[in-house]
Amino acid sequence: MADTRKNIKAVPNVKAELQAILNEIAPGKTESFVLAYLTAMFQDQKAKRIKLSDHQAYMKIAEEMNNQGSI
Structure with missing residues (x-):
């Protein structure tokens, strides 16, 4: 089965903030979950x-x- 998810590009700073939110609200979940x-x-x-x-x-x-x- 082909992966149909879209790749969302984010600068490293934004990616780090997204990961921090993920770790705070739902450790073990995916980036898709936090989005x-x-x-x-x-x-x-x-x-x-x-x-x-x-x-x-x-x-x-x-x-x-x-x-x-x-930058």
């Missing part, structure tokens, strides 16, 4: 109407994390 968890968390928060200021803060943090890994 599913974060997706569920996002959908839940989106339904509760994330404040624009919170969204902008998350975007800034994500941009900084992503840029650190690509």
Whole structure:
């Protein structure tokens, strides 16, 4: 059976943060699990109407994390 999963590329800094989250919330699970968890968390928060200021803060943090890994 062929592996149909998509490869998600992430800079090392982001990959390390993802692994840290995984180790904290669900040791022994896969990266796919933590991505599913974060997706569920996002959908839940989106339904509760994330404040624009919170969204902008998350975007800034994500941009900084992503840029650190690509320097």
